[in-house]
Amino acid sequence: MSGPADAASRRSRRLDRLGIPHLSGSGRIVAATALDSFGVGMFIPLNFLFFLLTTDLTVQQVGYGTSLATLLSLPVAPLAGIAVDRWGPKASLVANNVLATVGYLCYLLVDSQVSLVVVLFLVLCAERMYWASWPAFVADLAHGAELDRWYAFTAAGKNASVSLGGAVGGALLASGWSGAAVLIVVLNAGTSAVTALLFAFPGRRIEHTPAPAADPTAPDPVRGAGGRDEPDKGRETSEGSSWRALARDRTILVLIGAQAAFVFAWLIPTIILPVYLVEVRGLPAWLPSTALTLNSLLIVLAQSALTARLGTCRRSRVIAWSSVLMLGTVLLLALLPVLSSGTGVVLVYTAVLLFSVGQMAATPAMTAVSATAAPRHARGRYLSMVSLTWTVSAITGPALVGSLAERHTLVLWAVLAALTAAGGLGYHLAGRMSPERLGAPRATRRRDRPAEPRTT
Missing domain, CATH: 1.20.1250.20 (MFS general substrate transporter like domains)
Structure with missing residues (x-):
């Protein structure tokens, strides 16, 4: 029994x-x-x-x-x-x-x-x-x-x-x-x-455990390593030195650059598809709405299960391969003008499916990297910089689409492909630079879970 x-x-x-x-x-x-x-x-x-x-x-x-x-x-x-x-x-x-x-x-x-x-x-x-x-x-x-x-x-x-x-x-x-x-x-x-x-x-x-007092014998967190998810258990520093620690950390700088480039791909379902499909290609107005609905449904239904399947993969590798899927999305959408309308609708849904899988694979890994790559005492500062990369794309993305979508469509796809590729390569490079911070494989069994929480 x-x-x-x-x-x-x-x-x-x-x-x-x-x-x-x-x-x-x-x-x-x-x-x-x-x-x-x-x-x-x-x-x-x-x-x-x-x-x-x-x-x-x-x-x-x-x-x-x-x-x-x-x-x-x-x-x-x-x-x-x-x-x-x-x-x-x-x-x-x-x-x-x-x-x-x-x-x-x-x-x-x-x-x-x-x-x-x-x-x-x-x-x-x-x-x-x-x-x-x-x-x-x-x-x-x-x-x-x-x-x-x-x-x-x-x-x-x-x-x-x-x-x-x-x-x-x-x-x-x-x-x-x-x-x-x-x-x-x-x-x-x-x-x-x-x-x-x-x-x-x-x-x-x-x-929220404050960073412990400085240990003069401890390695510099900018040069040295740390745990997989806690690259530096942290040392109590002034606000200015925390910012300087981030500025001197080459891995952090590469990550910020990679994130700033990669997040432009997230403009595809919300901004680019409605303008490109309806205004440029003359396809039905319901197509971008249903494509966005498909994207949302896939995230609700498959996000957690897909993340579980990727649990043994390195985070930097997951993000890099996600960028490849999103490059496939860009390529399919760039081929749309040479196809018939019926085939074009199928191609749009295929492109959205590719994007959704890439988005679902990348998002948890990107967020986990953002929350754990910086030293503990500067985690909030680094996350604030990461959030600004999304703001930059939100501000400049509509202007980019507005200036290129109608008359220079191929240039728009080329720029988007270059940014997506640069983002994926940046994460791959950061993983090679600091494998103990970004690239360490993650356990998938329940033994990696914390102890039962204490109630307040």
């Missing part, structure tokens, strides 16, 4: 195959990520539209105000990284959600372009804090392959929650009720407030 131990072992193996992380004691954390993502998804249809519906501002004024607020928020990213390193990612996540709650409620007070910029600045500051703190928060929960499982599991959950929230928000707006926009903003603020409470009392002990 099989006892409880055998049943637990079978359950553990089943969770391994599905890529589900160790969630015991983490229910509030999972609920917080799902609730926050639901609120964001609900608000997405209103992201730009809200101020046009509730104020007398013009499209041009809202557009200029949004761009100005985005530029003003850029210097906040390194400050957010310093806050994470000083007070820990848990406190920063709570502050992020409190600030987001205040910012969204202040949406209801906007009546001029100046107030628009101020309110958007508050919300964008909260976003900068989130991306500097969330990966570090998860890195305090898990290590090794378990860390990748956490990132994969939450990525899939967030996609599901955002899609559900988007459907709810779209239905409220489609109802024609005049108060729908205000209700959505209030609900989004409410989800941020509840998320702040859940992160403040997560149900398990999460400690």
Whole structure:
């Protein structure tokens, strides 16, 4: 007869195959990520539209105000990284959600372009804090392959929650009720407030251990190695020396450059496909929407399982091969003009499938690298720099697509292919430079899991 131990072992193996992380004691954390993502998804249809519906501002004024607020928020990213390193990612996540709650409620007070910029600045500051703190928060929960499982599991959950929230928000707006926009903003603020409470009392002990005092006999973390996921257990340093440590670390510099180039590939499903397929190639308007839906469904259904299958592969190698898949996506889309419309539709879905597999393989590995490659005492600072690479692509990507998509399509694909290849090669190079930090294989069995968490 099989006892409880055998049943637990079978359950553990089943969770391994599905890529589900160790969630015991983490229910509030999972609920917080799902609730926050639901609120964001609900608000997405209103992201730009809200101020046009509730104020007398013009499209041009809202557009200029949004761009100005985005530029003003850029210097906040390194400050957010310093806050994470000083007070820990848990406190920063709570502050992020409190600030987001205040910012969204202040949406209801906007009546001029100046107030628009101020309110958007508050919300964008909260976003900068989130991306500097969330990966570090998860890195305090898990290590090794378990860390990748956490990132994969939450990525899939967030996609599901955002899609559900988007459907709810779209239905409220489609109802024609005049108060729908205000209700959505209030609900989004409410989800941020509840998320702040859940992160403040997560149900398990999460400690941000400060870097130990300097050991004069210890190797320089810039030159020396460390553990697989903790390249440097850290040494207490001043803020200036932490930044200098990152600036002197060649692996970190290569990673930042690789990330800055590689993230341009993420423009394909959201910006490039709608413009290229509909405006340039004249294909049906439903095609990019269904392609994006396919991408989201694949992430929800297959993200965790795929990450589990890649658990024994080096992170840098996974990212490099993901860039190859995304290069295949670029090549297929570049061939679209020479194909018939029917064949072109099949090719588009094939390209999106290739991209989705590359995205699912790369995202957990990239996030894990970002959270563990830097010395412990500078983790938040490095994550803040990583978040800025996404901001750079978000700002410059639409201009790149707008200037090249219609008249210089081949140049657009060539630029995108070059950036994607450079990103993959950069991660490969960084893995060769510091294999103990990026390239060490990861265990896949449950023995790499942390001990059962203590409740607070």
